[in-house]
Amino acid sequence: MQHRIDEPGTMRLTPPPIFSFEHTLGYMARSANECLYRIENGTIIRCVPVGPHKPVVAVGTDPDGSLSIRISGVEPADLDRVSVPILEYVTDWLDLRTDLAPFFKIADRDPLLCGPAESFRGLRLVGVPDLYEAIGWAILGQQINLPFAYTLKRRLVESFGGSAVDGEGVRHWIFPAAETIAALNPADLIPLKMTAKKAEYLIHTAQLVASGTLTKEKLSAAGSASDAERLLTSVRGIGPWTAHYVAMRCLRFPEAFPIQDVGLHLAIKKLQGADRKPTLPEIREMASRWTGWEAYATFYLWRTLY
DNA sequence: TTCCAGGTTTCCT
DNA sequence: AGGAAACATGGA
Numbered sequence: 001m002q003h004r005i006d007e008p009g010t011m012r013l014t015p016p017p018i019f020s021f022e023h024t025l026g027y028m029a030r031s032a033n034e035c036l037y038r039i040e041n042g043t044i045i046r047c048v049p050v051g052p053h054k055p056v057v058a059v060g061t062d063p064d065g066s067l068s069i070r071i072s073g074v075e076p077a078d079l080d081r082v083s084v085p086i087l088e089y090v091t092d093w094l095d096l097r098t099d100l101a102p103f104f105k106i107a108d109r110d111p112l113l114c115g116p117a118e119s120f121r122g123l124r125l126v127g128v129p130d131l132y133e134a135i136g137w138a139i140l141g142q143q144i145n146l147p148f149a150y151t152l153k154r155r156l157v158e159s160f161g162g163s164a165v166d167g168e169g170v171r172h173w174i175f176p177a178a179e180t181i182a183a184l185n186p187a188d189l190i191p192l193k194m195t196a197k198k199a200e201y202l203i204h205t206a207q208l209v210a211s212g213t214l215t216k217e218k219l220s221a222a223g224s225a226s227d228a229e230r231l232l233t234s235v236r237g238i239g240p241w242t243a244h245y246v247a248m249r250c251l252r253f254p255e256a257f258p259i260q261d262v263g264l265h266l267a268i269k270k271l272q273g274a275d276r277k278p279t280l281p282e283i284r285e286m287a288s289r290w291t292g293w294e295a296y297a298t299f300y301l302w303r304t305l306y
Numbered sequence: 307t308t309c310c311a312g313g314t315t316t317c318c319t
Numbered sequence: 320a321g322g323a324a325a326c327a328t329g330g331a
Contacts, residue, residue: 137312138312138313139313139314141311141312141313142312142313142314143311143312143313143314143326143327143328144311144312144313144327144328144329145310145311145312145328145329145330145331146311146312147311147329147330148311148328148329148330149311149312151328151329152328193327193328193329194327194328195326195327195328196326196327197314197315197325197326197327198326198327201314236314236315237314237315238314239313239314239315240313240314241312241313241314242312242313242314245312258312260312260313261312261313262310262311262312262313263311263312264312266312302312
């Protein structure tokens with residue numbers, strides 16, 4: 001990703017073709033209860049930990065259409081050290097490397113996707129680059145409604161996460177480190193009103209991540225989403241939905257497909273104007289047209305729900 | 307009050 | 320292999 005540095009603490013980069021910051025922001029704004037980033041004046045702001053540093057990063061657009069990345073909260077002497085990892089984080093987070101032309105070649109003539117493809121053209125699959133954040137968020141979201149999942153995440157983050165305070169006194173939260181959750185007992189998490197199983201899954205997966213048994217590198221090295229699924233579903237608490245969710249939003253396998261996802265089912269039902277959710281075989285039939293782009297298809301379908 | 311929610315495990319036949 | 324129950328809180 002080409003970028004230039006105009007002034008200390010500010011980078012600008014040219015976004016890829018078929019990119020809409022507005023639609024991507026629209027997805028990110030779907031919950032007012034999101035605690036890991038905030039959206040202010042068309043800018044996304046979050047803390048991006050880099051080693052011991054806790055820079056606060058603001059991503060926005062300039063009048064000329066380029067993306068601006070402003071870094072605050074680090075000593076000037078440390079800017080050089082954090083700017084490249086931050087650039088990498090933002091590029092991964094907003095999926096700025098993917099060429100979407102092949103996706104739209106499919107989506108534009110797909111009876112189900114053509115509407116969302118037109119409405120949200122340029123929307124990027126917003127990622128969760130940190131492996132434990134991705135796994136933890138998926139486990140938090142298992143079986144419960146999304147608003148409650150955001151509430152649980154907020155409680156977990158504000159109880160066990162780190163934070164940085166910016167120059168204006170605003171606190172920016174960081175998802176708890178796997179090492180932190182790995183050291184807990186279920187009794188520490190149950191008071192947050194999650195089930196004992198959810199607490200157990202969060203701790204167990206944290207231990208695997210903290211010990212290096214489960215790493216993004218190993219999982220990414222899997223040849224396909226289904227290979228990653230095999231590795232992930234061998235872990236207690238990670239079933240096929242969670243495995244594909246992580247493969248889609250963290251490992252970025254384009255063919256990752258959480259086919260059991262209720263949100264996916266509701267989006268299809270809504271777009272079809274149907275009075276029932278589609279069956280699994282019906283979804284497989286539709287998805288046979290999306291080969292290699294299931295993750296993006298799912299994301300655009302999710303976007304229609306908000 | 308009832309139903310269901312960005313599921314997974316366990317326990318049945 | 321395939322189906323049902325338990326989990327447990329909360330939003331509509």
